[in-house]
Amino acid sequence: MSTSETFSFRIADRLAGVDSSPVRDLLEVVSKEGVISFAGGVPDPDYFEVEDVRAAYAWVFENQPQRALQYASSEGEPELREQAARRISRDLPTTADQIQVTTGSQEGLFVVAQALVNPGDTILVERPTYLAAVQAFDLNGAHMVGVPTDEHGVLPDELERLIGEHHPKFVYLIPSFQNPAGICMSMERRRAVADVLLRTGTALVEDDPYGELAYAGDPMPPIASLPGMSAQTILLNSVSKIIAPGVRVGWMRSEGPIQFTLTVAKQAIGLQSPVPDQLAVARYLETADVEAHLQRVRPVYAERARAMHAELERVLPAGAQITRPDGGMFLWVRLGHGIDTTRLLQIAVEEGVAFVPGTSFYAHDPDESTMRLSFVTHGPDVIREGVDRLRRAIGRYLSERD
Amino acid sequence: MSTSETFSFRIADRLAGVDSSPVRDLLEVVSKEGVISFAGGVPDPDYFEVEDVRAAYAWVFENQPQRALQYASSEGEPELREQAARRISRDLPTTADQIQVTTGSQEGLFVVAQALVNPGDTILVERPTYLAAVQAFDLNGAHMVGVPTDEHGVLPDELERLIGEHHPKFVYLIPSFQNPAGICMSMERRRAVADVLLRTGTALVEDDPYGELAYAGDPMPPIASLPGMSAQTILLNSVSKIIAPGVRVGWMRSEGPIQFTLTVAKQAIGLQSPVPDQLAVARYLETADVEAHLQRVRPVYAERARAMHAELERVLPAGAQITRPDGGMFLWVRLGHGIDTTRLLQIAVEEGVAFVPGTSFYAHDPDESTMRLSFVTHGPDVIREGVDRLRRAIGRYLSERD
Incomplete structure (x- = not known):
C-alpha cells in the first residue's frame, strides 16, 4: 500500500546514488552568479556563423x-x-x-x-x-x-x-x-x-x-x-x-x-x-564556407589558449603542470601540493571562477589535484581576470588548510 | 591476429540476432515501389501547418x-x-x-x-x-x-x-x-x-x-x-x-x-x-492555434478511419475482427483462419499494399493472425484501393495455402 505522498520509484542499480553530485550542483549555479566559468567547453557565441x-x-x-x-x-x-x-x-x-x-x-x-x-x-x-x-x-x-x-x-x-x-x-x-x-x-x-x-x-x-x-x-x-x-x-x-x-x-x-x-x-x-x-x-x-569559418575561429581560440597558459604559468604554485594545447578547447592542470580540486572549486566559485575538478575524468585512481579549464568561451581580458580569481582561491585554500 | 577484411565487432548480447529482420527489410522497400503503405503511423503531410x-x-x-x-x-x-x-x-x-x-x-x-x-x-x-x-x-x-x-x-x-x-x-x-x-x-x-x-x-x-x-x-x-x-x-x-x-x-x-x-x-x-x-x-x-489545427485534422482522420473500417468489413474473411477507433492513427485486425500475417505481408507487398504484422506488438505468445493498419496517411480513395489489394493478397494467401 502506498499513497502519493510517500511513493518512491525503484530506480535501476545503474543510476543508484546519482542523486548527490556536489560538483554538478556547484556548476549549475555558476552561470547565474557572475562567475567566470572555464568549466564547460562552451564556444564563444560571437563566432557562430x-x-x-x-x-x-x-x-x-x-x-x-x-x-x-x-x-x-x-x-x-x-x-x-x-x-x-x-x-x-x-x-x-x-x-x-x-x-x-x-x-x-x-x-x-x-x-x-x-x-x-x-x-x-x-x-x-x-x-x-x-x-x-x-x-x-x-x-x-x-x-x-x-x-x-x-x-x-x-x-x-x-x-x-x-x-x-x-x-x-x-x-x-x-x-x-x-x-x-x-x-x-x-x-x-x-x-x-x-x-x-x-x-x-x-x-x-x-x-x-x-x-x-x-x-x-x-x-x-x-x-x-x-x-x-x-x-x-x-x-x-x-x-x-x-x-x-x-x-x-x-x-x-x-x-x-x-x-x-x-x-x-x-x-x-x-x-x-x-x-x-x-x-x-x-x-x-x-x-557555406566551413574552412573560412575555421580560419576565423582558430586564431581567436589560439590566442585565448596562449593567454590562459601564460596566466596560469604566472600564478600557479611552483611545480604545477599545465598542458599547452595547439588546438581544441581545453587545457589541463595538475596542481600537486596535495590540493583537492573538488574542495578548491567551492572556494573558487566564491571567488567568482569555475573549472571542472579532474577526478571525474578518471576511470579509476583519480589524481585529485587536477582540473580542466576551457579557454574558448572568454576573451583574453576575462581569462586574465578569471585566472587571477583562481590564484586567490588557491591562496585561500592553502592558507585555510595550513 | 586480425586483418581488416576479417574483423568482426563483438556485439552486445542485448543486440545479438537483430541482424535478420525480414519484416524490417520488407517495410524498408515499400516506399520505393509504389506500394500503398498502411504500415507506418505517418501523418498526411498536407495537413502540417x-x-x-x-x-x-x-x-x-x-x-x-x-x-x-x-x-x-x-x-x-x-x-x-x-x-x-x-x-x-x-x-x-x-x-x-x-x-x-x-x-x-x-x-x-x-x-x-x-x-x-x-x-x-x-x-x-x-x-x-x-x-x-x-x-x-x-x-x-x-x-x-x-x-x-x-x-x-x-x-x-x-x-x-x-x-x-x-x-x-x-x-x-x-x-x-x-x-x-x-x-x-x-x-x-x-x-x-x-x-x-x-x-x-x-x-x-x-x-x-x-x-x-x-x-x-x-x-x-x-x-x-x-x-x-x-x-x-x-x-x-x-x-x-x-x-x-x-x-x-x-x-x-x-x-x-x-x-x-x-x-x-x-x-x-x-x-x-x-x-x-x-x-x-x-x-x-x-x-499558433493548436486547437484550430486539431479541429482541421480530426474530421479528416475520422473520415479515413471510417473508410478503412468500412472497406475492411466489406472485404475481410468472415470472422475477422476489426477495431473501430474514435481517435489516434491505428486500426487493429485479427484475421483468424490460421493466417500468418508475416507471411501474408510478403504477398501483400507483391500486390502493392503494406501493413505491420501483429506479432511484433506482443511481449509473448503473439497472435499471428493480427495486423496493424494506419489510416491517417492516405485519403479515402487510396484507402479503398489499398484495402482491395489486401483482399487480393488474402485471397492468394488462402488459395496458395490450400
Missing part, C-alpha cells in the same frame, strides 16, 4: 517544409550522410551508407555502448578521458581501465600490456586535442597505436570532435584512416565544434555488419534525429 | 540565434517546459520544473527504461502494445508480461493478478487510442486501473501521444490526473501528433526525486535535445 545557419534553416523550410516535418529514417537524411562522407573522405574513403547520423556525439557514444558493451566488459580509455563518455559506458555496465598517457597520447607499450591483461571490448580514444587534457597524438604515436590494435585485433572507438580546431598546421588524420584500421574502427564526429553545438548533429562511420547493429540501437534509443537540423546542417555544409 | 512552423523557426533565428546554437540544459529549454506544463495542467496541475524534455517520445521511453529497469525486472504491458517501447525496454534487460485487454483497455482484475504474481517495476500503458489497437480506455476503466495501481503501490509509465486526436468528444484525462496517481506516474507526451513528428520534440512529467534520475539518464543518453527545435516548438505552442 549566425547568418549562414539562419539561411540554411530558411532554405529548408522554403524548399522542403513537409519533408522537414515528417518522419524519416533512423540512419539519417541522405544529404547529411553525403556531406559527412565527403568530409571524412579527405582522409579515409567513405560512402554515405557508411554514415549513421546521431543527435550529437553523446548519443553516438551511448549507441556504441548499447551496441557493444555487455555488463562486466572492459573498455580501455585514456587516463584521463572524457567524463560523459565514461558515464555513457558506465550506464551500460562497462568496467573501464585507464591507459597511461604522456604528452603524445596513450603509451603503446602500456596499451598492449593492458589489452593482453583485460581483453577489452574496445579501446576508446580522442586522439586530437583530447578532452580533458588538450593533448594531440603525434603521427608516430598514431601509427604505433594502430599497430598494437591491428596485431591484437582490438576494436577502436575513435572520437574526433576537435580535430579541425588545429591552431598550428593541418588537422591530423584519424587513426581510422591508417592502413588496415578502417574496418575495426567506429569513428565519431560532430558539427558542434565546426558549426555549433546547439543543433546536436553528429555522425559515426563504420564498415560491415556493425553498421546495422548501430542503426538498430539508434532506433531503439531515439528513433531518428530531428529532420530540420539534419537538413539545415547538410545545406550549410554544402553551401 | 507549414506556415506556422516556418514562422516559429524564423522567429527563433531572428530573435535568439546565438542561444539556438549554443549548448543548453539537459532538462530542456524553459519556454518549452512552460508550454508543456501549461498543456498538461488542463488536466493535472504541473509546473515547468516537473518537465523533462526529450528528443521525441522514443527517447523518453529509453530514458525511463535506463532510469528504472534492472536486467530481469518485469514490466507489465498491454496485450498487444507498442513495439518500439518493447524494444527500448528489452534492450535494457526487461522481461515483459502482457496484460489481457478488452475494448475498454487492460482488464483490472488481470492487471491486479499479474502485479501480485510478478511485482513489476512498472506498468506501461497507452490509454488513449492505443498503438497498435486504437482502443481508448473508458473513464470507468481508468479509475479501476488507478485503483489497482494505488492499492498495490505500482508505478505507471503512461504514454499519451494520441490523446488529442480524439474524433468524437473531448480528449480523456490521463490516468496520471486521477486522485493520488500523479506522484507514481511518469507521463510521456510529444508534439508528433499535434504539430509534426520530424521535429522530434517530446517531454515527460514526473514528481519528486525521480525527476533528477531521469535527467541524469537523459544527459548520458543524449546530453540535451537540439535547441532550435525546442525553441521553435515553444514559440509555436505559444503563438
Whole structure:
C-alpha cells in the first residue's frame, strides 16, 4: 500500500546514488552568479556563423517544409550522410551508407555502448578521458581501465600490456586535442597505436570532435584512416565544434555488419534525429564556407589558449603542470601540493571562477589535484581576470588548510 | 591476429540476432515501389501547418540565434517546459520544473527504461502494445508480461493478478487510442486501473501521444490526473501528433526525486535535445492555434478511419475482427483462419499494399493472425484501393495455402 505522498520509484542499480553530485550542483549555479566559468567547453557565441545557419534553416523550410516535418529514417537524411562522407573522405574513403547520423556525439557514444558493451566488459580509455563518455559506458555496465598517457597520447607499450591483461571490448580514444587534457597524438604515436590494435585485433572507438580546431598546421588524420584500421574502427564526429553545438548533429562511420547493429540501437534509443537540423546542417555544409569559418575561429581560440597558459604559468604554485594545447578547447592542470580540486572549486566559485575538478575524468585512481579549464568561451581580458580569481582561491585554500 | 577484411565487432548480447529482420527489410522497400503503405503511423503531410512552423523557426533565428546554437540544459529549454506544463495542467496541475524534455517520445521511453529497469525486472504491458517501447525496454534487460485487454483497455482484475504474481517495476500503458489497437480506455476503466495501481503501490509509465486526436468528444484525462496517481506516474507526451513528428520534440512529467534520475539518464543518453527545435516548438505552442489545427485534422482522420473500417468489413474473411477507433492513427485486425500475417505481408507487398504484422506488438505468445493498419496517411480513395489489394493478397494467401 502506498499513497502519493510517500511513493518512491525503484530506480535501476545503474543510476543508484546519482542523486548527490556536489560538483554538478556547484556548476549549475555558476552561470547565474557572475562567475567566470572555464568549466564547460562552451564556444564563444560571437563566432557562430549566425547568418549562414539562419539561411540554411530558411532554405529548408522554403524548399522542403513537409519533408522537414515528417518522419524519416533512423540512419539519417541522405544529404547529411553525403556531406559527412565527403568530409571524412579527405582522409579515409567513405560512402554515405557508411554514415549513421546521431543527435550529437553523446548519443553516438551511448549507441556504441548499447551496441557493444555487455555488463562486466572492459573498455580501455585514456587516463584521463572524457567524463560523459565514461558515464555513457558506465550506464551500460562497462568496467573501464585507464591507459597511461604522456604528452603524445596513450603509451603503446602500456596499451598492449593492458589489452593482453583485460581483453577489452574496445579501446576508446580522442586522439586530437583530447578532452580533458588538450593533448594531440603525434603521427608516430598514431601509427604505433594502430599497430598494437591491428596485431591484437582490438576494436577502436575513435572520437574526433576537435580535430579541425588545429591552431598550428593541418588537422591530423584519424587513426581510422591508417592502413588496415578502417574496418575495426567506429569513428565519431560532430558539427558542434565546426558549426555549433546547439543543433546536436553528429555522425559515426563504420564498415560491415556493425553498421546495422548501430542503426538498430539508434532506433531503439531515439528513433531518428530531428529532420530540420539534419537538413539545415547538410545545406550549410554544402553551401557555406566551413574552412573560412575555421580560419576565423582558430586564431581567436589560439590566442585565448596562449593567454590562459601564460596566466596560469604566472600564478600557479611552483611545480604545477599545465598542458599547452595547439588546438581544441581545453587545457589541463595538475596542481600537486596535495590540493583537492573538488574542495578548491567551492572556494573558487566564491571567488567568482569555475573549472571542472579532474577526478571525474578518471576511470579509476583519480589524481585529485587536477582540473580542466576551457579557454574558448572568454576573451583574453576575462581569462586574465578569471585566472587571477583562481590564484586567490588557491591562496585561500592553502592558507585555510595550513 | 586480425586483418581488416576479417574483423568482426563483438556485439552486445542485448543486440545479438537483430541482424535478420525480414519484416524490417520488407517495410524498408515499400516506399520505393509504389506500394500503398498502411504500415507506418505517418501523418498526411498536407495537413502540417507549414506556415506556422516556418514562422516559429524564423522567429527563433531572428530573435535568439546565438542561444539556438549554443549548448543548453539537459532538462530542456524553459519556454518549452512552460508550454508543456501549461498543456498538461488542463488536466493535472504541473509546473515547468516537473518537465523533462526529450528528443521525441522514443527517447523518453529509453530514458525511463535506463532510469528504472534492472536486467530481469518485469514490466507489465498491454496485450498487444507498442513495439518500439518493447524494444527500448528489452534492450535494457526487461522481461515483459502482457496484460489481457478488452475494448475498454487492460482488464483490472488481470492487471491486479499479474502485479501480485510478478511485482513489476512498472506498468506501461497507452490509454488513449492505443498503438497498435486504437482502443481508448473508458473513464470507468481508468479509475479501476488507478485503483489497482494505488492499492498495490505500482508505478505507471503512461504514454499519451494520441490523446488529442480524439474524433468524437473531448480528449480523456490521463490516468496520471486521477486522485493520488500523479506522484507514481511518469507521463510521456510529444508534439508528433499535434504539430509534426520530424521535429522530434517530446517531454515527460514526473514528481519528486525521480525527476533528477531521469535527467541524469537523459544527459548520458543524449546530453540535451537540439535547441532550435525546442525553441521553435515553444514559440509555436505559444503563438499558433493548436486547437484550430486539431479541429482541421480530426474530421479528416475520422473520415479515413471510417473508410478503412468500412472497406475492411466489406472485404475481410468472415470472422475477422476489426477495431473501430474514435481517435489516434491505428486500426487493429485479427484475421483468424490460421493466417500468418508475416507471411501474408510478403504477398501483400507483391500486390502493392503494406501493413505491420501483429506479432511484433506482443511481449509473448503473439497472435499471428493480427495486423496493424494506419489510416491517417492516405485519403479515402487510396484507402479503398489499398484495402482491395489486401483482399487480393488474402485471397492468394488462402488459395496458395490450400
